[in-house]
Amino acid sequence: MRFGQQLKSSLVKDWVYYYIDYEGLKEALRTHRAWDEQEEQKFVEKLEQELDKVYTFQKVKSDEIIRRIGASEKEVTDVVGRTSSAADTPSEDEFELLEEDLSDIIADVHDLAKFTQLNYTGFQKIIKKHDKSTGWMLKPVFAARLRRKPFFQDNYDAFIIKLSQLYDTVRTRGNPVKGDSAAGGKQQNFVRQTTKYWVHPDNITELKLIILKHLPVLVFNASKEFAVDDSAITSIYFDNTKTWELYMGRLKKTEGAEAIRLRWYGGMKSETIFVERKTHREDWTGEESVKARFKIKEKNVNAYLRGELTPDKVFEKERKDNKRPEKDIASDEQLAREIQYRILTRKLVPVTRSFYHRTAFQLPGDARVRISLDTELTMTREDNLDGRKRAGDNWRRTDIGVDWPFSQLPPEDAERFPYAVLEVKLQTQAGQDPPEWIRELTGSHLVEAVPKFSKYIHGTATLNPNRIKLLPYWAPQMEVDIRKPRSHQFGIQRPGASNDISTSGNMDDDSDDDDAALLPPADASHDDEGLRRLREARDAMEQHDLEQARDYGTLSNGEGPNALDIEERIAAQPIAADDYPIYDSDSDDEDDLEEARRAGGWQYRTKLVKQKAKKVGNALANFALTVLPTPTPTEVGNGGSNLGVPSWKQPGEIKKFKAPKGKRIHVPVRVEPKVQLATERTFLSWLEFSILLGSIAATLLNFGDSVALAAAWAFTIIALISLFYSASLFLWRVTMIKNRRAVTYHDKWGPSALCLGLFVAVAISFGVRIGDGGWKGGLKG
Numbered sequence: 001m002r003f004g005q006q007l008k009s010s011l012v013k014d015w016v017y018y019y020i021d022y023e024g025l026k027e028a029l030r031t032h033r034a035w036d037e038q039e040e041q042k043f044v045e046k047l048e049q050e051l052d053k054v055y056t057f058q059k060v061k062s063d064e065i066i067r068r069i070g071a072s073e074k075e076v077t078d079v080v081g082r083t084s085s086a087a088d089t090p091s092e093d094e095f096e097l098l099e100e101d102l103s104d105i106i107a108d109v110h111d112l113a114k115f116t117q118l119n120y121t122g123f124q125k126i127i128k129k130h131d132k133s134t135g136w137m138l139k140p141v142f143a144a145r146l147r148r149k150p151f152f153q154d155n156y157d158a159f160i161i162k163l164s165q166l167y168d169t170v171r172t173r174g175n176p177v178k179g180d181s182a183a184g185g186k187q188q189n190f191v192r193q194t195t196k197y198w199v200h201p202d203n204i205t206e207l208k209l210i211i212l213k214h215l216p217v218l219v220f221n222a223s224k225e226f227a228v229d230d231s232a233i234t235s236i237y238f239d240n241t242k243t244w245e246l247y248m249g250r251l252k253k254t255e256g257a258e259a260i261r262l263r264w265y266g267g268m269k270s271e272t273i274f275v276e277r278k279t280h281r282e283d284w285t286g287e288e289s290v291k292a293r294f295k296i297k298e299k300n301v302n303a304y305l306r307g308e309l310t311p312d313k314v315f316e317k318e319r320k321d322n323k324r325p326e327k328d329i330a331s332d333e334q335l336a337r338e339i340q341y342r343i344l345t346r347k348l349v350p351v352t353r354s355f356y357h358r359t360a361f362q363l364p365g366d367a368r369v370r371i372s373l374d375t376e377l378t379m380t381r382e383d384n385l386d387g388r389k390r391a392g393d394n395w396r397r398t399d400i401g402v403d404w405p406f407s408q409l410p411p412e413d414a415e416r417f418p419y420a421v422l423e424v425k426l427q428t429q430a431g432q433d434p435p436e437w438i439r440e441l442t443g444s445h446l447v448e449a450v451p452k453f454s455k456y457i458h459g460t461a462t463l464n465p466n467r468i469k470l471l472p473y474w475a476p477q478m479e480v481d482i483r484k485p486r487s488h489q490f491g492i493q494r495p496g497a498s499n500d501i502s503t504s505g506n507m508d509d510d511s512d513d514d515d516a517a518l519l520p521p522a523d524a525s526h527d528d529e530g531l532r533r534l535r536e537a538r539d540a541m542e543q544h545d546l547e548q549a550r551d552y553g554t555l556s557n558g559e560g561p562n563a564l565d566i567e568e569r570i571a572a573q574p575i576a577a578d579d580y581p582i583y584d585s586d587s588d589d590e591d592d593l594e595e596a597r598r599a600g601g602w603q604y605r606t607k608l609v610k611q612k613a614k615k616v617g618n619a620l621a622n623f624a625l626t627v628l629p630t631p632t633p634t635e636v637g638n639g640g641s642n643l644g645v646p647s648w649k650q651p652g653e654i655k656k657f658k659a660p661k662g663k664r665i666h667v668p669v670r671v672e673p674k675v676q677l678a679t680e681r682t683f684l685s686w687l688e689f690s691i692l693l694g695s696i697a698a699t700l701l702n703f704g705d706s707v708a709l710a711a712a713w714a715f716t717i718i719a720l721i722s723l724f725y726s727a728s729l730f731l732w733r734v735t736m737i738k739n740r741r742a743v744t745y746h747d748k749w750g751p752s753a754l755c756l757g758l759f760v761a762v763a764i765s766f767g768v769r770i771g772d773g774g775w776k777g778g779l780k781g
Contacts, residue, residue, distance in 0.1 A: 004022055007118055007122060018054065019122075025043075029043070029129060029130060040134070040138075043130065047126070051146070052149070054119045054151055058115065061112050065108055065159060068105050069159065069166070072098070079095065083174045095170055100495040105163060107492050107493075110205065120151075127139050163212060164212040194424070195424050196422065196423050196449075197421070197424070200482055201418075204373070206446065210446075211361045215363065232355065233374075234264055234354070234355045235276075237261045238260045239348060240347050241349060241385060247457065247461075253280055253452070258342070260277050262274070262395065268398075268402065270298070274293045276293035277291070278291045302394065315329050315333050351383045352459045354379050355380070356377040357404075358372050359375070369438070371438075373421070374422075377416075379458065380463075381412075382396060390413070413463070418478075446490075453474060471660075472666060676734075679730060682747075686723075694715075697719060710764055718760075725750060
C-alpha cells in the first residue's frame with residue numbers, strides 16, 4: 001500500500017486536521033516551473049508549518065494524557081481507600097467506570113503513538129521525494145529542525161507503567177497480587193516453555209497496551225521513579241573463536257549444547273554480575289533445557305575468568321554472613337566451578353554482546369505466565385579479532401554502555417536488529433491450554449512467529465560473516481517485511497465504540513483552551529466533505545482487509561487439548577507441487593561450477609559431467625511424470641483444517657530463499673529415538689526380504705534344469721540388489737539423521753523398483769520355460 005493510502009486509512013477522524021498534509025506537500029512538488037530558490041523557500045515554509053502543527057498537537061495531547069492519568073490516579077486512590085470502610089464501600093459500578101476511563105486513556109496513548117509514527121514516516125518520505133525530484137538536498141537541514149521539535153521522541157513507557165499499575169489495581173478491585181517482584185528470583189535454576197516472535201516497530205506500543213490489560217508490568221523496584229536505564233539488560237556471550245563450538249552447538253541444538261554468558265541489569269555502574277549457563281536438552285531424554293546462574297561482584301570477574309579467583313573464594317563472604325542455606329551456596333559453588341573449568345579448558349573468550357530494553361509483564365510471584373518484550377536490540381562485537389583490541393584484557397569493552405544506538409561504533413562492530421522480540425513463557429500443567437487472550441495475541445497480525453530465535457546466534461552470525469558459514473534458518477527472512485494485514489478484530493478497543501472514534505471526545509475541562517487554539521477555522525462544508533472522504537477511505541481499507549483475510553485464511557490455533565502449537569502448525573502446512581522449501585540449505589550449483597571452471601583440471605570436468613547428468617535425469621523424470629498417468633489428490637483445504645497460510649507467506653513475497661554465496665542455512669530438525677528405530681526396522685525388513693529371495697533362489701537350484709537355473713539367477717540378482725540398496729539407504733539415512741539434515745527421508749522409488757524386479761524375475765522364469773517347450777510338455781503330460 002502507498003503511504004498516502006495508508007495515512008488516509010489510519011487517521012483518527014477527530015484529529016484529521018493535525019496530521020501532515022502529505023498530499024498538499026506532494027502537490028507543491030509538482031510544479032511546471034524549473035525548481036529554483038523561490039520554489040524551495042515556499043516548500044520549506046509549508047514544511048515548517050506542517051512540522052509546527054504536528055509538534056504542537058502532539059505536545060498538547062501528551063500533556064493532556066499526563067493530566068488525565070493524574071486525575072485517574074486520584075480517583076482510583078479515593079475509591080480503593082474506601083474499600084476498608086464498612087459505611088462507604090465502593091460499588092461494582094464505580095470500579096467499572098474507573099476501568100472504562102482507564103481503557104479510554106489507553107486508547108488515547110495508542111492513537112497518539114500511531115499519530116506520531118505516521119507523521120514521522122510522512123516527513124521522512126516527503127523529504128526523500130523532495131530530494132529525488134528536485135535535486136536540492138533538504139534532508140540534512142531538515143533533520144536539524146526535526147531535532148528542535150522532536151515530536152517523535154516521546155517515550156510512552158512511563159505512561160504504560162503508570163497505566164499498568166492503575167489498571168491492575170482497578171481490575172483486581174483494590175487487591176493487586178503481591179509477591180516477590182523478581183518472580184522466582186530465589187530459584188537459581190528454573191525451566192520455562194518459551195515461544196518467540198518478532199514485532200515490527202509500528203506495532204510495539206499497541207502490543208504493550210494490549211498486554212497490560214491482562215498482565216501488569218513487572219516493576220522490580222516500585223519505590224524508585226522509573227528511568228529508562230532500569231529496563232536495560234546487557235549480556236556478553238563466550239565462545240572459542242577458532243572452533244565456534246558453542247555457537248555450532250546452540251545452532252544445531254545438539255544434546256547438552258551450552259551457552260555461557262555474563263549478564264547485568266541497568267547501567268555500567270551495576271556491581272552485580274550474573275554468570276549464567278544455558279544447557280539444551282532433547283525432549284526424548286525426559287529432561288528439559290535449564291538455565292542456571294550465580295552472582296559475582298564486577299571487580300572479581302576478571303580474576304574469576306583467569307582462574308585466579310577460585311569458586312570457594314567467591315562464596316566465602318556469603319558463607320560467613322549465613323544469609324542463605326548451605327545447600328544453595330554449595331549448588332552455586334559447583335556451578336561456578338563447572339563454568340570456570342569450561343572457560344579455561346575450552347579457551348572461551350567474550351565474542352558477542354547483546355543489549356536491549358525489556359518490558360516484562362507478569363503477576364508478582366507467579367511465573368505461570370510471563371511475557372517480555374525486548375526493544376532496541378543491538379548486538380556488538382566483544383572479541384579482539386581482526387587486529388583490533390575491543391575488550392582487550394578486560395572481560396567487556398568499556399567504550400560503550402547503555403547509550404543506544406551506539407553511534408560511536410563502526411558499522412562492522414554493531415548489528416541493530418530491526419524488530420522487537422516478544423517472548424511468551426508459559427508454565428502450564430499437562431493438557432492445560434494457555435489463556436485465550438494469549439492465543440489471540442500470538443495468532444494476530446501484530447507478531448511474527450520465529451521459533452527458537454536466539455540473540456546470540458543472530459549476532460554472532462551477522463557480526464562474523466567471514467568466519468561463520470552455517471547460518472540460522474531465519475537469516476533469509478531478514479529482508480522480508482513482516483507486517484501483515486489484520487486477520488481478525490484484535491487490538492485496542494475504546495469502551496463501547498470502534499477504534500476510529502475520536503480520542504479527544506473525553507477531554508478534561510481544563511484542556512479546552514489548548515484545544516481551541518489548535519482548531520482550524522470553522523467550515524461546515526469542508527468538514528463534511530473531509531469526513532465523507534475519510535469514511536470512504538476507511539470503508540475501502542476495511543473491504544481490502546476483509547478480502548485479504550478471505551483469500552489467505554484466518555489464522556486459528558484450534559481448540560481443545562490437541563490444538564497445534566506454532567511449530568506444529570508450520571510443519572502441517574501443505575507445499576504445492578510447484579513450490580519450494582522456504583529455506584534452501586544447498587549450495588548454488590552454478591557458483592560451484594564457476595569456481596571449478598576457474599580451477600580447471602579434472603575437478604571442473606567431474607563437476608561438469610555431474611551437472612549435465614543431473615539435468616538429463618531431471619528432464620527424463622519430468623517427461624515421465626507428464627506421460628505416465630498419476631492419481632489426482634482430493635482437495636481438502638489447508639491440511640484439512642482452518643490453519644490459514646503460513647505466517648511467512650505474504651502476498652507478493654518470493655517463494656524461495658537462497659543462502660549467501662559460500663554459506664548454508666541450517667534448518668532445525670527434531671530427531672527422536674523412534675526415528676532411528678524406524679530406520680533400523682525398515683532396513684531389517686528389507687534384509688528379511690532379501691534373505692527370503694535368496695532362499696527361493698537356492699531352492700530352485702535343486703531342480704537342476706536350465707529353466708530353474710535361469711530363475712535362480714534372476715532371484716539371486718534381485719536379492720543382491722535389494723540387499724545392497726537397503727544397506728546403502730540405511731547408511732545414508734543414519735548419516736543424515738546424525739547431521740540433522742532437512743532432507744526427504746521416505747523412499748519413493750525403492751518399493752516400486754523391487755516389485756518391478758520381482759515381476760521381471762517371474763517373467764524370465766515363465767519365458768524360459770515356454771521357450772524350452774516345457775509349458776506344452778507339462779500340459780500334455
